[in-house]
Amino acid sequence: MLRKADIALYEAKKNGRGRYQVFAGDMDDLLLRKRQVESELRHALNGGTGIKLAYQPIFAADGSTILGAEALIRWGHEVHGGLPPAQFIAIAEERGMIGQLGKWVLQEACRFAVGTELPWVAVNVSPLQLRDAGFTEQLAAVLAETGLAPGRLQLEITESVLLDNNDTTRTALAALRRSGIAIVLDDFGTGYSSLNYLRRHAIDKLKIDRSFVNLLGRDESSAAIVRALVDLADALDVGVTAEGVETEEQKALLVAMGCREFQGHLLSLPLEPAQLLRLAGLLPGKDSTPAAVSA
Incomplete structure (x- = not known):
């Protein structure tokens, strides 16, 4: 009982x-x-197998220039196959493992990026990591260990981080930006969006959520929202990336609105590291259109 x-x-x-x-x-x-x-998951992180990173490139408006790439964690479970990242990340957060998992992702992504000519790599960070007073020191140690310049790392956070608004989080974000690391607000427009949060926590880039991009060309209100978000980014003097771009029509509308960074299946699905480098022309190979890793 x-x-x-x-x-x-x-x-x-x-x-x-x-x-x-x-x-x-x-x-x-x-x-x-x-x-x-x-x-x-503990076993996989402590020398086991199955955990890896895929990389989804982010393109310029010409549709061919790769500006950077987002690191996406994948776990090919030996029994259950590919487990949804949201599922095991939530368990890692609940069971106090997100610090270990997050550190592993940062180490792998930085090691990969430092051996390439990619301008930058983006890594998603949990709100729980930012609440850890030792996170900024841990990240500085990872950069020193791998040799990656801070300016080549972007950290993607969600609006819940800004809502948290505690001293530890605020101090961490400020310290990270001072070091040269860019802070990106992911899935913007889907949470409790507030200009006050953007004013309190200076950021470097907004990512427009795929739910808005998906309706471009079919829903006028979504088009108005996307246009407003692009204008907001311009007014704040921050970058803007459109997520979930799947059609040429969506891309053309976004270009007309002033968006200059694109991520989505139209351009490329998440790729294995070698596939990304081959696509970017940084690794020799016969196949210039590599097979993608399941999103």
Whole structure:
């Protein structure tokens, strides 16, 4: 009874606290599955296999010049196959593993970038990493270890980081920007967007969420929102990237609006490291249109 009450308490805390939760039979199975994934993820990070990074290039308006690439984590589970990143990242956050997982991603991405001529590589950062008072020192150590210049690293954060607005997060973001690392606000427009947050936390780039880009050419209100976001980025003197570009029509509309950076399946799916370098003309090979890694 106490064990099941503890499971129900865990679910209540996970779903927002300040509430109660009655134990249900599937909670036990769910917790066991999470613990299994946690154990296997620890093994994979400690010298096991299956965890790797794919890279989705970000293009200039000409559709051929690669400006940089976003590092995307993939886990090819030996039993369950490719697990959705959102699933195991959430478990890593819940079980106190996000620091270890995030450090591994940063190390791998920086090692890759430093051996290439890519202008920069972008890495997604969890809000929990930024709340860690030692994160900036850890990142500085990774850059020193790998030899990557801070100006070649971009950190992608979500609007929830700005909502957090605590001293540790605010200090970390300011220190990272002073060091030369660019801060990118991902999925902009889908959360609690506020100019106050953008004013308090200076950033370097906005990424327009794919949900808006997907409706370009079919929905006038979405087109108006995208145009407003591009104008906002211009007014703030920050860069802007359109995510989820899948058609030539979408790209043409975005170019007309003033957008200059593009990411999406029209241009390239996420790629293996060697495939990205071959596509960018930095690695010799016969295939100039490499097969993509599942998004």
